[in-house]
Amino acid sequence: MSDNALTPGIVAGRLDPQHLAENFTDLHPALDDHEALVAADRCYFCHDAPCITACPTDIDIPLFIRQIATGTPEAAARTILSQNILGGMCARVCPTETLCEEACVREAAEGKPVLIGRLQRYATDTLIAQGVHPFTRAAPTGRRIAVVGAGPAGLACAHRLAMHGHDVTLYDGRAKPGGLNEFGIAAYKSTDSFAAREVDWLMQIGGITLETGKRLGREVSLAGLREDFDAVFLGIGLGGVNALGLNGEDREGMRDAVDFIADLRQAGDLARLPIGRDVVVIGGGMTAVDAAVQARLLGALNVSLVYRRGRDRMNASRYEQDLATSKGVRIITNATPIAVHGNGAVREVEFEYTDDDLNPTGQRFRLAADQVFKAIGQTLEGAELPDLEGRKIAVTGAGRTSLPGVWAGGDCAAGGDDLTVTAVAQGRDAAEDIHASLTGRAS
């Protein structure tokens, strides 16, 4: 036990560096060649395979697994990447347990699906490690397209447009591209700077000019982009964070989970990253789980994840919930925060138990907390956007917005799950639609 393990408050170095390194290594280590062959052999090569249907990017999974089984992981990678240019990241972060692997017939037969996600990683890692970019750019069309947001949707859109020969300017508000791949997502799902390496590899297609530090509504305006470019794609994600609406929400120690995760992902030395001893995470989605698990892995002594509804309503999959509990996170459900107590800094959070319809029960409890992460959802930010549907940009077809020449996809657009793989599919499909529009082949 290090000196800081029991120290109250928010301090760095709760664990020794070796322990930290072990905690933040790959959640699922890469398959070696033999493991990949054994795993690939289990695929039945189903007809009209349910796994393909379950994949938002429609990757031909039986084909790529057969290509691995026959000793051609490079061909497998091409099969994957032709549908999903961020197949490497998706192999790491997709909730496969609710997508392809849930649909796998061997899940139905034996409760043990083919390891599709890890096989996808095996294939894409093989090709990317060889430095091979398997696509070539078509002859330049002279068309110019602005893609706003260099997250999964924007990257997928930019790559597909560049492939078709268009010139793409890719804007992002942050200093680095990658969006949530770079700044979100638990560190143990994207080790060794994979997000950055994948973007570098993707950019090898050529024809994409990256402009970082350019935020929509500040350095660039949608009206200006529509003026200057033949088309605009918005993949700006959800920049805002929902508030709890409680007194004391601004107390020291209260943070947005997304900021904590971003700091952690960008930290050069995890031993210098401060973390509370008693951490409370409020929320029930993937961000909440990522924050809670990583708080534990940094050495927080007690981590509670509190969600206002039941376990079955949590957006985090059962697999993610089990991962959290296996790391020592206590999951408390049917409890709504009602007060943040403390004198300057947070000391306790008070909750009230609620029924499944969120009606208060009158029963209350307090959790000790020197650090609280809020993870109750993100919101779209920005002015002069196209028409909204609810709190997101309304789209029809392949991401067409209410404004002519403006498409949108990813988390900022209405429809679809807020998943990396969904964003990639929407970015790709919008690119095809933009291409069709600009070349007069629109349907």
Place this chain on the structure above:
Amino acid sequence: MADLTTNFIGITSPNPFWLASAPPTDKEYNVRRAFEAGWGGVVWKTLGEAGPPVVNVNGPRYGAIYGADRRLLGLNNIELITDRPLEVNLEEMKRVKRDWPDRTLIASLMVPVNEDAWREILHRVEDTGCDGVELNFGCPHGMSERGMGSAVGQVPEYVGQVAHWCKKHSSLPVIVKLTPNITDIRKPALAAKEGGADAVSLINTINSITSVDLDSFSPEPSIDGKGAHGGYCGPAVKPIALNMVAEIARDPATRGLPISGIGGVTTWRDAAEFMALGAGNVQVCTAAMTYGFRIVQEMISGLSQYIDDKGFASVDQLVGRAVPNVVNWQDLNLNYVAKARISQDDCIKCGRCYAACEDTSHQAIAMSPDRVFTVKDDECVACNLCVNVCPVEGCITMEPMAAGAVDPRTGEVVRREYANWTTHPNNPGRCAAE
């Protein structure tokens, strides 16, 4: 537990599982380990003439093909007969037989086709106390180029001649080991019988190239960039061996000739199938080479349980039990009509039956939008491909139609009585049904 004691051509073994003449039986050390593990008998690695022994290659001797998870399905070898001096082998055989009198020890022999050579070797092996000899007319590689092995087995006249010499010059039981590299296995079997052999054993290995290295373009196993065809064995050859055993067992000319069944025997089930098709015992090689000698324990326990379950008094009651059911195609009942049935409870919705039927067969399986697969009886010819490709055993079955029912495919009533091609109206050479 059933007594598995087997009497094969007068040779008694505690069980019907012998190790075939092959690399595992080349030395005293191996054979002792085999007997300790429980093998009922051993056919010693083939002995050649006295004098300087043969030499083997110094590179790889084996090539393989694999199923899922690198399960070895087929093995190919280019090893020759024993490359140890005859005297050494004979002394070791004598010692082993002395210490294991209840186990069977057979001497496998291969010498040039002349009477003196065979007389000489027979006299030498008799002194070991072995229970019999097996004439190696099967090895298809190396020795065949020198006029021995399969070069003999492919000429029925030679087979009969050598069998005759052996019976003439020795009182030992003689088993003739046959090569499958021949058009009609019944011909050398009949020649062996007519030459006086007590039994045949089959199959020896099949001419094969297991694979080609796609960088060096050398066949495998590769010796300095070149490869020679080898002998193929293991689970992959079992269907070929079963057919050849059955052909000999059911042909009127060879019926009753004792058979030692060889070819891909890996489990007790394989052994039982060979015996049901007429083999009095079985010989095993590849399975032992893949998993070690201890597999015989599963073979013993499995066959015992089966014999008990069936209520057989001994393994003899199993031998040949399936032979009457092996017939020519023209004798199959054309009035037997079956239809595939898919158990929806067992179906895992992989759709392989649909792909196989839709792409390559009779378009007799329907697929609903929610992936429910059902058989279209008006198209199903009961070909069995869906059963074969289904990953779930027992999920798809072939169900016979009752007599009197109408086959929706043909619109004809299913008839109870047996009728085959010989009397079928479409057969231009049919005999009138009496």
